[in-house]
Amino acid sequence: MIDPEIGFTADVIRDPERFVGRTRLIEQCISSINAATGLISVYGKRGVGKSSLLRQIQQMALGDYTVAKRAGLAHLIPNNPRRYLTVFYTCDSMIENGRDLLSRLCNDQNEEDSLLRLVPDDGKEIIEFTRSKETSAGADLKVVNWGAKGIESTKYAKVVPNDIVQTFRNFVDSVVANQVKKRMKRDGILIILDEFDVIKDKNGIGSLIKSLTTSEVKFAVCGVGRDLSDLVKDHNSVERLIEQGTLPVKPMEPGESEAIITRAAELFKGELKFTPGVAPLIAHMGQGFPYFVQLLGKQCVSVANARGAKVIDEDIVLEVKERLGRGEGFPTLEQAYQRAIGRSSDRQLLLHLLAEQSGEESMFSDEIGRIVLKNSRQDAMDLDIEYVDQLIPRLVEEKSGPVLERVSERQGVYEFVNPILRQYIRLRSLN
Ligand SMILES: Nc1ncnc2c1ncn2[C@@H]1O[C@H](COP(=O)(O)OP(=O)(O)O)[C@@H](O)[C@H]1O
Ligand SMILES: [Mg+2]
Structure with a gap:
């Protein structure tokens, strides 16, 4: 068994050797x-x-x-x-x-x-x-x-x-x-x-x-x-x-996220290797958030351990992605997700619509994480979600996390409080 913590950590980086980019x-x-x-x-x-x-x-x-x-x-x-x-x-x-x-x-x-x-x-x-x-x-x-x-x-x-x-x-x-x-x-x-x-x-x-x-x-x-x-x-x-x-x-450039994987490979000192396609895949899933990249890295090591593999390849990343889709492997994020939904399948759908809003590029800009409610209204109606306005309040309430916060200057504009949760939702399957 290889200890994931040798190469990856979800803790604040104090050791300069682990600090990347x-x-x-x-x-x-x-x-x-x-x-x-x-x-x-x-x-x-x-x-x-x-x-x-x-x-x-x-x-x-x-x-x-x-x-x-x-x-x-x-x-x-x-x-x-x-x-x-x-x-x-x-x-x-x-x-x-x-x-x-x-x-x-x-x-x-x-x-x-x-x-x-x-x-x-x-x-x-x-x-x-x-x-x-x-x-x-x-x-x-x-x-x-x-x-x-x-x-x-x-x-x-x-x-x-x-x-x-x-x-x-x-x-x-x-x-x-x-x-x-x-x-x-x-x-x-x-x-x-x-x-x-x-x-x-x-x-x-x-x-x-x-x-x-x-x-x-x-x-x-x-x-x-x-x-x-x-x-x-x-x-x-x-x-x-x-x-x-x-x-x-700002969120990390893809190259910096990839460097977290490269650095991890160095820290594993040959005990665990990564095929070249792995770093870009994980970097893409992490969307510039080093915390998420580190968590994904850890999960890859767990899957490798379960398979008895000493090389992390794209197939392992894919399995991590599938498990994430089912809500496995990221307990803290999954909990936050479940708390946000609060057993309403309509709210779940709406949350996914909101998380999906706008292209990836915008995540790297200053508007990171901004969402506009009215942009998802039509989609919501197409999916037979009724009463959108009644689903939103819970998402901005303390007891849901909160998941969203109002951006005060503009009406109907919200922001995911935790952009990593947003990215998690984007990768999470609906059922
Ligand atoms: N420069 C970095 N290199 C590698 N990993 C990083 C770097 N910065 C952050 N991380 C990872 O991301 C996580 C979140 O970073 P942190 O500094 O706690 O963010 P913030 O204080 O902005 O919430 C850290 O625990 C660490 O795992
Ligand atoms: Mg902090």
Whole structure:
């Protein structure tokens, strides 16, 4: 049996060896990491590869440019790249606003990624560690012991009651003075905030970030959106900070998706081979979504295992496709599909019509995933689907996932919340 995880993973890509493509984005990352000030913003669709890019930014910020070298960009790496200590925080929808966010940052206790781990405290034990396999790569700091007093941010330096902004400033100042400068001799601290889009009230966050940004404190924000204004409402206040730092993550070009298969083949080290036709087939099914490509790759390995095969050929891909058609092999997507349908065969039909709408090309454009209800009305009527308007509400409700969300500017225009689910539906058979 061959472990699919050797070559494929559905996890965020931290290991630069597994990170594929994105050459142009890496180029931009290099320059924005090395700019003395400025905000880095990463945005794009769900499952398109944002968090993975963020982890590579973190790696480069520490001074490990493996991913850039692999992308053939060694010549762009400065002789003395700016080096940082890093904080990485993933937001959630319980965060109401900017203050809430700062409070979370001051209290998060993650051993490798939190701000609090870096704040000096007598009892705490912090050691250097590297985030990649290469020991020569840039080191970061992690906590191995929080000390006898336990973890409570009020025990740490300079907490100002009822003033989270000042408390946060104090924390950051002490980290910069003690860890960044004195201990690690770095240029600054990089605070990376993933899933920034889920913060409820984003008013004022732009000006907050602006006021906290210095030549020693840099922020990177990332989330689902079409541009920076989807992430930071008062984006005008950060406009001057973002010259090099806006990184739109688009669906992958077919060649990049194919490279995921090629890279997997390398990772399997000859234990498992792929015939030449396989990568283009999988890339096509994945429609530019690396997450889906990785899942398809995994399924191919499972089928190969079941057959006792050591070579993945087009026939195996075909079997994966047939199984997918029957709802087998992709439990998370299948569950989402079933929840959306909610036992209505009419809704199932409509969902397929909507998922099928418009040509493939549009999936690579800015309008990715947009659908117009009226374009499917005639088809729906031809298929005897009655009451289209009564089928839609469930699809935009929370309990269905939701599957669709309204695109506010235009009436009757929706978007699949998860473009990967859309592609799954396109490949799924009706019965
Ligand atoms: N550059 C890449 N190379 C290979 N696989 C990738 C790459 N980017 C993303 N992936 C795959 O796609 C999945 C989704 O990526 P992720 O970074 O979590 O996307 P997002 O944060 O946009 O939802 C990852 O778990 C990984 O399996
Ligand atoms: Mg993510």
